[in-house]
Amino acid sequence: MTSKRSLFRRTAAAAVSAGAAAVVLAACGGGDSTGGHDGHGAAAASASPSATASAQAPAAPGQHNAADAAFAKGMIPHHRQAVEMADLAPSRARSAEVKKLAEDIRKAQDPEIKTLSGWLASWGEQVPAEGAMDHSAHGTSGMMTAEQMDKLKDASGAAFDTAFMELMVEHHEGAVAMAKTEQAQGAFPAAKAMAEAIVTSQSAEIAQMNKLLGKS
Numbered sequence: 295m296t297s298k299r300s301l302f303r304r305t306a307a308a309a310v311s312a313g314a315a316a317v318v319l320a321a322c323g324g325g326d327s328t329g330g331h332d333g334h335g336a337a338a339a340s341a342s343p344s345a346t347a348s349a350q351a352p353a354a355p356g357q358h359n360a361a362d363a364a365f366a367k368g369m370i371p372h373h374r375q376a377v378e379m380a381d382l383a384p385s386r387a388r389s390a391e392v393k394k395l396a397e398d399i400r401k402a403q404d405p406e407i408k409t410l411s412g413w414l415a416s417w418g419e420q421v422p423a424e425g426a427m428d429h430s431a432h433g434t435s436g437m438m439t440a441e442q443m444d445k446l447k448d449a450s451g452a453a454f455d456t457a458f459m460e461l462m463v464e465h466h467e468g469a470v471a472m473a474k475t476e477q478a479q480g481a482f483p484a485a486k487a488m489a490e491a492i493v494t495s496q497s498a499e500i501a502q503m504n505k506l507l508g509k510s
Contacts (some may be wrong), residue, residue: 361479363419365489366410368472370422372435373403373410376465379438379458382447386454391506395499396458402495406488413485436468459503466496466503 376399383396411421438446438461449457473489473496480486 358413358417358482358485359480361476362482362485363414363417365472365476365480365485366414367419367422368435369469369492370407370410370414372437372465372469372472373407374424375437375443376403376462376469377407378443379446379462379465382454383458386450387458388451389455389506391502392455392458395462395502399462399499406492409484409488413482435472436465438465456507459507463500463503463507466500470496470500 380396380400380403383393387393387396414421442461446454446457446461470493473492476489477486477493480489
């Protein structure tokens with residue numbers, strides 16, 4: 295009887311040992327599976343830098359064309375001249391409306407000059423040099439000639455107010471025409487949006503100046 299019990303106990307112990315071995319093997323198998331998961335994680339990690347680089351890569355310059363570049367190159371000196379004209383108003387204008395209008399023009403166009411310059415630089419295009427005024431474009435873009443600018447600088451009081459508004463109406467009309475060309479032919483969304491804003495704001499200022507001049 296004792297012999298049979300001892301045999302039973304040895305058999306049970308062997309079974310337990312086999313079960314334990316099976317558990318260990320299963321655990322090892324789990325380790326392999328985990329290793330596989332770790333491998334997947336490593337693959338994901340190796341893909342991560344490329345995804346990050348892609349996310350940080352600059353947007354495609356795409357979407358801009360020759361019309362956009364021409365718009366920026368033409369509008370920068372055009373805006374600079376308008377700002378130069380506006381800078382004369384505080385010390386020469388008599389009308390409070392003209393002084394306010396000049397300040398509004400300066401505040402709107404100074405930031406646009408910086409934006410347009412940034413676009414050209416990002417496109418690898420040359421930014422027009424400071425003081426580069428294409429007075430030959432006077433007839434088509436409303437740019438003032440050197441002689442007109444000198445006369446405006448020499449004027450003061452009511453004479454300045456009238457000359458400033460008459461010349462600025464023509465100047466704005468040139469800008470509106472340039473902006474409409476950009477709207478029709480440009481491809482860069484931000485440039486087209488700026489063109490739309492220029493058409494809206496400067497058309498309103500033209501109407502305001504014509505009213506002050508008694509032409510509306």
